[in-house]
Amino acid sequence: MSRLSLSRLSLSRLSLSRLSLFRHPFRPLFHVPAFCMVVAAGLASTSLQAQSNTEATFAGGCFWCMEPPYDKQPGISATISGYMGGELENPTYEQISRGGTGHVEVVQIAYDDSQISYEQLLEIFWRNIDPFAVNRQFCDSGDQYRSAIFYHNDDQRELAEASKAEMEARFDQSIATEIAPASEFWEAEEYHQDYYEKNPLRYRFYRLSCGRDDRLEEVWGEEAGGPTF
Numbered sequence: 001m002s003r004l005s006l007s008r009l010s011l012s013r014l015s016l017s018r019l020s021l022f023r024h025p026f027r028p029l030f031h032v033p034a035f036c037m038v039v040a041a042g043l044a045s046t047s048l049q050a051q052s053n054t055e056a057t058f059a060g061g062c063f064w065c066m067e068p069p070y071d072k073q074p075g076i077s078a079t080i081s082g083y084m085g086g087e088l089e090n091p092t093y094e095q096i097s098r099g100g101t102g103h104v105e106v107v108q109i110a111y112d113d114s115q116i117s118y119e120q121l122l123e124i125f126w127r128n129i130d131p132f133a134v135n136r137q138f139c140d141s142g143d144q145y146r147s148a149i150f151y152h153n154d155d156q157r158e159l160a161e162a163s164k165a166e167m168e169a170r171f172d173q174s175i176a177t178e179i180a181p182a183s184e185f186w187e188a189e190e191y192h193q194d195y196y197e198k199n200p201l202r203y204r205f206y207r208l209s210c211g212r213d214d215r216l217e218e219v220w221g222e223e224a225g226g227p228t229f
Helices: 008-014 032-052 093-098 118-126 154-171 200-210 212-223
Strands: 053-060 076-084 104-112 147-151 178-181
Touching (some): 053 076, 053 118, 104 147, 118 154, 200 212
Parallel strands (some): 147 178
Antiparallel strands (some): 053 147
16 A cells, blocks of 8 residues: 555654553432423433434545544534445454555544534535545545545435535536445544544644645635534
């Protein structure tokens, strides 16, 4: 797998790689009927909240860099780095990074669609990737770094396809981003999760060395990085 000189593979030789990082008994204090009403209301609220929660899965190159744009948004309850798109079960980062498994690095997002819409998630996604790059993103090359939108239902598929068509019309050229049904999601190793928070200096060094922000600004101008809703 080829990489630029400042890719994550070369950083491993500088010890900066992603691989090396790292009762009291119940007392009836309430009047029973009133207490039951409170519990029922709480259960109803929890049920409604659960109904609003859904998930989205995006591939935009290094998953370290795809968590921050979503973590700062309202209605996002979790961003989890992982792997999707291949047939190998329980893949490891070492296997994925060598390429050839069919997997791609992804971030899976749990969100409340009453606070943020899938269309808004797509708007953020596009402005954090190079939509023209084929089997690479920024300094990371290989099909494991291809950009992709993995849809979880027909509504997401339709919105993703419409969004891609909008991007092609905007730039008047083909968009390389794949749109595919979501398959088995394999959570990445713990040291990858929230990497930008656990290792802020190493994260910033990698991001700068990879030229990610320069390329985003080149493609998206002031829109680079996407909005905060």
